[in-house]
Each structure stands twice: as C-alpha cells, then as structure tokens.
Amino acid sequence: MADKKHPDNDAAGVPDDGTAAAGGPAETAAAAASAADGDAAASADGIEEDELTVQDILDAAEREAAEPTSEHLADLKRVTAEYANYRRRTEANRAIEKERVTGDIVKVLIPVLDDIYRAEKHGDLVPDSAFATIAAKLRASVERLGLTSFGTVGEPFDPNMHEAIFQQPSAAVDTETVGDVAETGYYLGSTLLRAAKVVVQVPSDG
Numbered sequence: 001m002a003d004k005k006h007p008d009n010d011a012a013g014v015p016d017d018g019t020a021a022a023g024g025p026a027e028t029a030a031a032a033a034s035a036a037d038g039d040a041a042a043s044a045d046g047i048e049e050d051e052l053t054v055q056d057i058l059d060a061a062e063r064e065a066a067e068p069t070s071e072h073l074a075d076l077k078r079v080t081a082e083y084a085n086y087r088r089r090t091e092a093n094r095a096i097e098k099e100r101v102t103g104d105i106v107k108v109l110i111p112v113l114d115d116i117y118r119a120e121k122h123g124d125l126v127p128d129s130a131f132a133t134i135a136a137k138l139r140a141s142v143e144r145l146g147l148t149s150f151g152t153v154g155e156p157f158d159p160n161m162h163e164a165i166f167q168q169p170s171a172a173v174d175t176e177t178v179g180d181v182a183e184t185g186y187y188l189g190s191t192l193l194r195a196a197k198v199v200v201q202v203p204s205d206g
Helices: 007-012 025-051 052-065 070-121 130-144
Strands: 147-150 162-170 177-183 185-188 192-195 196-203
Touching: 007 052, 070 130, 070 185, 070 196, 162 177
Parallel strands: 162 196
Antiparallel strands: 147 185, 177 196, 185 192
C-alpha cells in the first residue's frame, strides 16, 4: 500500500524530517548581523588608527605653534612674567649678598683706616713717605670696593649720620655744625657701616 503524503509539509516546503531548509530566514538573519558587526568593527578600527597617527599629532603641534590658542598665550605670558620676576629677585639678592660680603671684609680694615686718620690728624703721616704711600693705596683699594668716608669739620650735623659725643656752644654758627671729628664715618654703597663720632657746635645766645 502506497505511503500517504503530508500535504501540509509539501505546501510549506519543509522536508519530511522537520528540519529547516538550508538558507532559511533564521540563518540569513544571523549571517547579516554577523557581517554588520564585522563592518562596524573594521570601520571603528580605521577611525582609531586615523586619530592616533603620528603625522596627525605632528600636524596638530605645528598648527598650535603657528596659531596658539588664547589659553596657551595666557600661559606663555604668565611664565614669562614669572621668569622676569625670578631674574629680578635673583639679581637683587646677588647684589645684597655681594654688598654683605664686601662689608664684612671692609669692616676688618676700618680700624686700620682709623689709625691712618689719627696719624694724619696728628701730623705723623709724612708726605712721600713709605707709610703715606701704603695709606694712599689702602684708601684707594677700599674706595674701589664702594667704601666712602664722611665726617668733616664744618658740615651740618645730621643725627642720621653723626653721633654727637659733645656739644660746644659757639657764636660762629647759626645751626648745629660739626666742630671736630673724633671718628670718621663710613658708607658702603648706600649702607651705613658706621656713624661718625663728632663734636657738635651749637648756636650760643651770647
């Protein structure tokens, strides 16, 4: 007796064993999705490679150097100003330190200068003598270091520069005046190393 056919299966085009035919809708959809994912990954890889190329980075750096942004210009101005301030502070500190060291050296020589001054005041510094020659060289040397002396008879008395050790009334002066110098004063540059000790003549009523 002949087998009966299954009209439903024949109509749907499905084999008698119940499996889906090759190239059916489910397999076609999965293959399409897989292909789309592969294309997307390849496209993403291409974009990433383009963004990270060394040439692109170099080109961006050249463009930034040729046309810097306002933010980078502000940073450059700030760094330039800070460097200028640093240089000024360094130069000022260097000058202060140099003057301090020079002052320490000169202070050691001040007692010798005092002896020379007293010898000259009492007539012991004979012109053209060996002692006078040495004294002149020493004075010239300390002057080159920036040392200047002050405190001479007849100059106005200044309490910022002079130390009064005695007051002497005098009808010959109208204002307080240095009448005698007991110890010469010294400046090193603008720094007062020692005030001059002086006798002050003050105006007298009679």
